[in-house]
Every structure is written in C-alpha cells, then in structure tokens.
Amino acid sequence: MKTTTEKFGATPHQPSLWTRADALKVRADDPTTTQPLVRADFPVLSNDVFIWDTMPLRDLDGNVTSVDGWSVIFTLTADRHPNDPQYLDEDGNYDILRDWNDRHGRAKMYYWFSRTGKNWELGGRVMAEGVSPTAREWAGTPILLNDRGEVDLYYTAVTPGATIVKVRGRVVTTEHGVSMVGFEKVKPLFEADGKMYQTEAQNAFWGFRDPWPFRDPNDGKLYMLFEGNVAGERGSHKVGEAEIGDVPPGYEDVGNSRFQTACVGIAVARDADGDDWEMLPPLLTAVGVNDQTERPHFVFQDGKYYLFTISHTFTYGDGVTGPDGVYGFVADSLFGPYVPLNGSGLVLGNPSSQPFQTYSHYVMPNGLVTSFIDSVPTDATGTQIRVGGTEAPTVGMKIKGQQTFVVAEYDYGYIPPMLDVTLK
Numbered sequence: 309m310k311t312t313t314e315k316f317g318a319t320p321h322q323p324s325l326w327t328r329a330d331a332l333k334v335r336a337d338d339p340t341t342t343q344p345l346v347r348a349d350f351p352v353l354s355n356d357v358f359i360w361d362t363m364p365l366r367d368l369d370g371n372v373t374s375v376d377g378w379s380v381i382f383t384l385t386a387d388r389h390p391n392d393p394q395y396l397d398e399d400g401n402y403d404i405l406r407d408w409n410d411r412h413g414r415a416k417m418y419y420w421f422s423r424t425g426k427n428w429e430l431g432g433r434v435m436a437e438g439v440s441p442t443a444r445e446w447a448g449t450p451i452l453l454n455d456r457g458e459v460d461l462y463y464t465a466v467t468p469g470a471t472i473v474k475v476r477g478r479v480v481t482t483e484h485g486v487s488m489v490g491f492e493k494v495k496p497l498f499e500a501d502g503k504m505y506q507t508e509a510q511n512a513f514w515g516f517r518d519p520w521p522f523r524d525p526n527d528g529k530l531y532m533l534f535e536g537n538v539a540g541e542r543g544s545h546k547v548g549e550a551e552i553g554d555v556p557p558g559y560e561d562v563g564n565s566r567f568q569t570a571c572v573g574i575a576v577a578r579d580a581d582g583d584d585w586e587m588l589p590p591l592l593t594a595v596g597v598n599d600q601t602e603r604p605h606f607v608f609q610d611g612k613y614y615l616f617t618i619s620h621t622f623t624y625g626d627g628v629t630g631p632d633g634v635y636g637f638v639a640d641s642l643f644g645p646y647v648p649l650n651g652s653g654l655v656l657g658n659p660s661s662q663p664f665q666t667y668s669h670y671v672m673p674n675g676l677v678t679s680f681i682d683s684v685p686t687d688a689t690g691t692q693i694r695v696g697g698t699e700a701p702t703v704g705m706k707i708k709g710q711q712t713f714v715v716a717e718y719d720y721g722y723i724p725p726m727l728d729v730t731l732k
C-alpha cells in the first residue's frame with residue numbers, strides 16, 4: 309500500500325487517532341470541562357423560528373468580524389408551527405418537541421445582526437427560495453472576504469445527497485441594520501469520494517458536511533475542514549490495536565464499535581478564490597470511538613493548532629461514552645499529530661443532570677464558546693422539558709497548552725466582534 313507521503317507529496321500525514329483509551333478518560337461533570345446549568349426560564353430569540361447551529365461572520369484567519377459596527381451571525385433556522393394541525397397532539401396541544409425534532413428536514417440559512425454582539429435582530433433568509441439546489445441548507449461558514457463587503461457562504465446542500473457548496477453575496481449596512489444581497493448562484497465544490505470519505509452508497513447514515521475554510525497561519529494556503537466518516541462499507545471497519553489504544557486489562561472488548569467511524573476531513577484549495585478543491589486524507593479519525601465529529605473548526609493560538617469538533621453521547625461506540633458537547637485536539641503543525649485536550653478530548657460537555665441542555669458549540673479565538681439551547685428539564689425527574697431552539701449563554705474558556713478551563717459565563721448568544729471592518 310502506498311503511504312500518504314507518496315500519494316500526497318505536499319501533505320505527508322497520517323490521520324491522528326482519537327482512541328478508545330483516550331475516550332475512557334472522559335469524565336462527565338468535571339467542573340473545568342462542564343457547561344454551567346442552563347436555567348429553564350431562558351429567553352427565546354424568536355417565537356416564529358427555531359435556531360440551532362450558529363455561524364458568526366468571520367475572516368479567513370478565524371477572527372469574528374463586525375462590519376461598520378454591526379455584528380452578524382448566520383443560523384440554521386426552521387419555522388415553528390404552533391398552529392399547524394400536523395404538530396398538535398391528541399389533546400390539541402402544540403407538540404413542540406416533535407416540531408423541533410423535525411427541524412433538520414427544513415433547515416434554512418438565516419442571518420441576524422446586532423450593535424452589541426447580543427440581542428440579535430432577525431435579518432431574514434440568506435438565499436431566496438429555489439436558489440439552493442437541495443431541500444436542506446445545513447451548516448457551514450460565512451467568510452467576509454474584503455472591505456467591499458463580499459461574503460462567501462460555504463455550506464452543505466443536503467437531500468438529495470450531501471455536497472459542500474458555496475454561494476457569494478454581499479453584506480450591506482445602513483445606520484438601521486444589515487442586509488445580505490446577492491447569494492443567487494450556488495457552486496458545488498465536492499462530495500464524499502468513497503476512497504477517503506464514506507459515501508451514502510457505503511452507509512445510509514454517512515456524514516459529509518459542515519465546511520470550515522481557513523488560511524493556514526504558517527503556509528498561508530487556503531484549506532477547509534469538514535465532517536466525514538472514514539470510507540468503506542458500513543460494518544467493514546476494523547477496530548484494531550491502534551484504534552483501541554493503551555487500555556487497562558478487561559477493556560479490550562470493542563463490541564459493535566466498528567459501526568462508529570467519524571473523522572475530521574480536510575481539503576486544500578488549488579486556486580486563490582476557493583473554487584477548486586482537492587480532498588486530502590482525514591486529519592483525525594475516531595473509528596471504534598464515535599460516529600460523528602461535527603462542525604470541526606480551529607483556534608490558532610500560541611503557535612499551535614487547536615482543533616475543536618462537536619459530538620453526542622448517542623454517537624459513541626459500545627464501551628465508551630461522554631457528554632454532548634465540544635471536544636478538542638492540539639498539534640504543533642496543521643497535519644498533526646493531534647493529541648486530545650485534557651487527556652480525553654472533552655472540552656465542554658453538558659452536565660449529566662441536563663444532558664441535552666446545549667449543543668453545536670463553536671469555540672472562538674477569544675476563548676468564548678457559543679452554542680444553542682436544545683432542551684432543559686423543568687421538573688426534578690427530567691420528564692418535563694422546555695425546548696429551546698435559541699441561543700445559549702456564552703461560556704468563557706481558557707486554553708493553556710494541552711488543557712482547557714471553563715472560567716466565565718456571559719449573556720445568552722453573546723458573540724462580540726474581534727475585528728471591525730469599515731466597508732468602502
């Protein structure tokens with residue numbers, strides 16, 4: 309077999325492994341890696357729409373950027389249906405949980421703006437109906453390209469298939485608010501290849517999504533992270549010594565964890581504009597550990613590459629577990645080797661008393677972590693819940709070497725700019 313060095317002269321890397329031994333170190337409810345309890349009396353951004361994945365406008369270096377003093381976020385968004393007969397239960401009451409759980413099938417990109425980095429005002433839908441080629445507009449990244457206000461929105465066009473695409477538009481400001489113009493022509497970039505990244509034909513539960521383009525602070529080239537699964541027919545993956553890692557006696561049994569095959573993918577642009585991409589082998593794989601490493605993103609700090617990705621309890625393999633939340637890995641160079649932060653990889657998880665309180669954490673270079681509220685229990689037994697679909701309180705975190713520490717909590721949806729660009 310050819311090594312990746314022979315196949316990819318410019319990127320001689322082997323994927324780093326998140327092993328079962330690493331995951332055995334996950335400790336739920338460690339206060340340094342646990343999100344403070346979200347109260348059930350949270351405010352909602354909107355009574356008309358649910359929002360979940362939040363994508364702050366940023367530059368290619370990762371800095372959250374405001375324009376003419378306006379902060380801008382993009383969100384995955386779906387209408388709420390409190391009066392739709394389809395979402396009434398037997399007693400005629402609105403079944404908000406069912407409405408919320410169905411949201412992925414009708415996800416659309418919306419944008420919001422604010423003068424204060426919180427209390428977001430709804431701007432509207434980014435692309436008009438019919439512009440996006442698929443039913444679902446799934447997560448991605450809005451990039452402010454220049455001081456003319458040009459924005460490249462990278463996102464995932466899902467159903468049918470899953471294609472990483474981009475659409476270019478422009479942000480326009482007035483003293484009263486922000487609008488997004490253009491965003492009329494969606495350009496497909498690439499899809500899973502079946503050789504490095506699993507395809508739908510290989511596994512009906514495949515994941516291929518969540519583009520996060522960036523400029524490498526060292527080589528200056530344009531790359532993109534994304535979520536994938538390791539190529540191969542479902543059930544054919546091997547959980548061997550490397551994937552198991554150094555486990556104590558009695559922990560060798562991997563159960564059915566061959567079905568868990570998440571990876572963090574990477575692609576390199578062949579052109580300066582990011583219209584032509586080449587997929588490279590994954591940066592990180594989690595075979596035998598977890599089936600989803602979603603919304604991967606970087607923080608570049610102290611000359612290191614901090615790779616963050618979100619994951620769930622339900623996507624862990626047999627014999628390993630951890631909370632819903634954000635996990636992290638660190639390396640001295642882009643292609644690794646990556647080691648799990650805090651020993652285990654867990655960076656910020658939900659408390660076990662409120663396992664679904666938040667999700668889709670996004671770590672910003674200033675150490676602030678935004679996420680959305682999923683559901684919060686309203687009684688002691690946890691049988692009654694309140695559905696969120698809104699911004700969670702922002703958490704402040706310190707990143708030091710191979711460790712992270714929760715140090716602060718801020719207001720709901722607090723996403724302050726790190727840079728302001730004055731548009732010409």
Ligand code: FRU
Nearest residue numbers: 412415446447517602603668
């Ligand atoms: C994370 C996520 C993303 C995906 C979107 C779909 O919350 O699962 O990976 O793009 O939500 O709604």
